[in-house]
Amino acid sequence: MTFFAITGLTAGYGQGTVLHGIDIAVEEGDIAVILGANGAGKTTLMRTITGMLRPRGSVQLEGVEIAGRKPHVIARLGIAHVPQGRGTFTDLTVEENLRVGGNRLAENELRSSIARWYDFFPRLGDRADQLAGGMSGGEQQMLAIARALISQPRLLLLDEPSLGLAPKITSEVFGVLTEINAETGITVLVVEQNAKVALAAASKGFVMESGRIIRSGPAASMRDDDEIRRAYLG
C-alpha cells in the first residue's frame, strides 16, 4: 500500500478547473517535491489535499480516504499544512502558536513536544513570549514548521517555503527539513519554484504544468535532467 496516494484528482474554483487528474504517490519517509512555475496549480493542489477546495478523485493517507472531508478533520487525521505565506498567528506569541498547533494533545504531551522543538530551534525558545509577527521571515517559517509538526502529523505539506526568503535562509529552511526528516522519519510533500534547493533536499520529484503532472522520478535523476535544468534551474 502506498503511504500517500493521490489518484485522478480534479479540482478548481467555481466553474474553472485548475487540476486535471493529478496522480501522485509518496512513500513513507520520503521528501517529495512538486516543481512548477507560477500558476501551474501547486497551491491549488495543496489546498485541495487539505480539504479547502472540493475535490473529485481520491486522496488516501495510509489507505484512508480523506478526499471530501472537512479541513479541520483532515488536519486531525494527520496531515499538517504550512500554507503559502507561512500562516503564523502574528498576534499570538511564539509559544501560543505552538500551543495552537498542538491543540489536540494532552497538556503534558504538549509541553514535552514544545520543549523538544525549542531544543531543535533554540531561537524559538529564546523568543517564546514574543509576538510571532515581530520575527523575521526565516524565523516565522521555522515557527510554522514547528507548529505544524507539534501535533505529530503523518504527513507534512509545505507550500513554497522559500517565498519571500533570502537564498541563504531558503537553504537553511530546506536544511532543517532534511534534518527533521532524518530524525523523525516524517514524510514531507513540498511544492516549490526554487528547483535547485528543493531537489537537493528531496528524494522524489514531480513536475507540474497547467494542472497536470508531466514528469516524475527520483530527485537525483531530475537534478541531472537537461530539460528540467533548462526549465526550472535557470
Place this chain on the structure above:
Amino acid sequence: MQLLMQQMVDGIAWGSLYGALALTLVLVYRASGIINFAQAEFAMVGAFVAWQFHDWGAPILLAIGAAMVLSFFGGAAAELIFVRPLGRNASHFTLIIITLGLMLVFNNGAGWVWDFSTRSFPEIWSGPVLNIGPAVLSRQAFAIIAAAGIIAVILYVIFQRTRVGLAMRAAVGNPESATLSGIGVANLTTITWGMAAVIGTLVASLAAPQLFLQPNMLFTTLIYAFAAMILGGLNSPPGALVAGIIVGVVENLAGTYIPGIGNDFKQAIALVIIIGVLVVRPQGLFGKKEVARV
C-alpha cells in the same frame, strides 16, 4: 465639586453598561466579521425571559441565571441558522441586512409575546444608596459596574488561560491556519455568539430596573454601545469596556456642563464620538495596527 463627582460616578455606572453591551458586539465582530445589529435585541429578549421566570415565581437571581443559560443556546442558534449557512465568504451587506432583519423580528416578537407596555423589573441589590466620597451610587448601579468587572475578568481568563480561548484567538487572527491546525473554527464562532448573548442577557437584566422592561429598552443604549465599540477599536474586548466607560463619563459631563446639550440632546454625544473617531483615528483607541513583518 460634588456635582462633578456625582456625574463621574453616574457616567462610570452607565458607561459600564455601554461597555458591556459593546463587548458583546466586539465578540461577535471578531468571530464573524460583522456588526450584529440584533445584539441588543437578543439581550432585551433575554431580560424578558428572566422577567418571565421571575413572574412564574423564581427568585430574581435564579431567573436571570436561567435566562443566561437559555441565551447561550439562543445566540448560538441564531448564528447556526442565519449566519453559518451563508458561509465564510458571504457579503457583508447580506449579513448586515440579516442582522437588521433579526433586530426587527426580535423587537416585534418580544412585543407580540409580552406587549409593548413598560414593566418594572426587580433589582438584584436594593437598599439605600452607597456613599462614594461626596457622590452617591445606587446599589443596582454598583452591581452593574461589578458585573462589567467580573465579565472582564472571566473573559480575560478564558482568552488568556484556557485552550478554547487560545483557539478562539487563533481562529480570529487567522481562520485558515487555525483550521489547518485542526481547530473547528465554525463551531468556535457559534460558541462565541452564544457567549455574547449570555453577557447581553446579564447586562440587560441588570439595566432593566432603571430602563424599565419593554422591547425598545436598549435602543438608546445600543447607540452608545456602538460609540464605545468604535472608540475602543472594533476588535478589542478590553477596548470596548474602557471606551464604554469613557463614553458614559463624557456623555454625563457634556450633558451637565456644556450649555444647550442637557438631557434631551445627550444622544448626539454618541454620534459625535462615532464620527469623530472614524475621521481622526479609525482604528480607535485600542484597535490593532498590523504588526506583521513579511
